[in-house]
Amino acid sequence: MEAERTLGIIGVGEIAHAIVSGLCDGTDVPPAIALSPRGARTAAELAERHENVRVCPDNQAVADAADVLILAVRPQQRAEALAPLTVRPGTLVISAVAGTSVADVGELLGHDGPVVRVIPLPAVSRRSSITVTYPAHPVAEALFDRLGGALVAPAEEAFDVFSALTSTFTSYYAYLATLADWGTRQGIDGEAADRYVRGLFENAAHALTDASKTLPRIAAGHETPGGINERIRTTWYEPHREPLERALDALLVDLKRGY
Structure with a gap:
């Protein structure tokens, strides 16, 4: 400008x-x-x-x-x-x-x-x-x-989809806060749990800078078959994937109506 x-x-x-x-x-x-x-x-x-x-x-x-x-x-x-x-x-x-x-x-x-x-x-x-x-x-x-x-x-319909995707922003931070809180309740010092979770996901975000890899490929690259990441994904994330998509669908309807 x-x-x-x-x-x-x-x-x-x-x-x-x-x-x-x-x-x-x-x-x-x-x-x-x-x-x-x-x-x-x-x-x-x-x-x-x-x-x-x-x-x-x-x-x-x-x-x-x-x-x-x-x-x-x-x-x-x-x-x-x-x-x-x-x-x-x-x-x-x-x-x-x-x-x-x-x-x-x-x-x-x-x-x-x-x-x-x-x-x-x-x-x-x-x-x-x-x-x-x-x-x-x-x-x-x-x-x-x-x-x-x-x-x-x-x-403009695509713009509304991008807007709906943006709505997940604070849920991500709340997810990290939940992890740190869970660690604290298991006996880890609260400051240490917070520091570790921040560092864990700051480092994980670095993988997103490689545009040659799709998001599913990045996820697969951080997961070992039968490993602990796979376990949490299949037992916690996968059962909640459809509710997340339904929530986004409902939000998109409201955005198109004028919020």
Whole structure:
């Protein structure tokens, strides 16, 4: 994204913080960024850290200043936050509002200009996360290429599938917490159990960087026939695979309906 474009962000929570950090930390020419006052503490902290970031008095002031407007409000707040806004013609609107279609965003804003949906994750702060986008737009893709890479979904239905996959994120962390807690209950020191589980899965994640291997092949490569990994997979994971898929199916239906 060209440096002269002003980026506006409405909804300054964790994702907005990550986007701003990824665009600004350690970069020579960060974009001008206008933030909404919602999430005042986070917005003020970002403005204090970065000379190119300012906090606007209200959401309309952000929309007025922005050439590229990012919407990062919660789905439950979308009507309240977006309906009163007037967006300048030609503004690129980038929506990180879950379960809200391109058409719905345009209708809420009364905006007939370009709207792109995105799924940014907290790791964009380190410029190490792929962001799914839809539809294709060169400015949006250039923006998220700076934050770790853009992956353009071929259709909005596919975008919703990517969104459903993202919903498993915190379950992964809860799974790790369960392992550490189980180890503690078996008599291991809690700090040691936490440290070991973190290290175990940090190392396991390294295998994912080898794109020449499929995910099933990676799994098979870490499993010995008749071994302990196979035992847990077959006795715990496999019986729960279908319930996981059903939960994702149900979530996908809700995402398509508008969450």
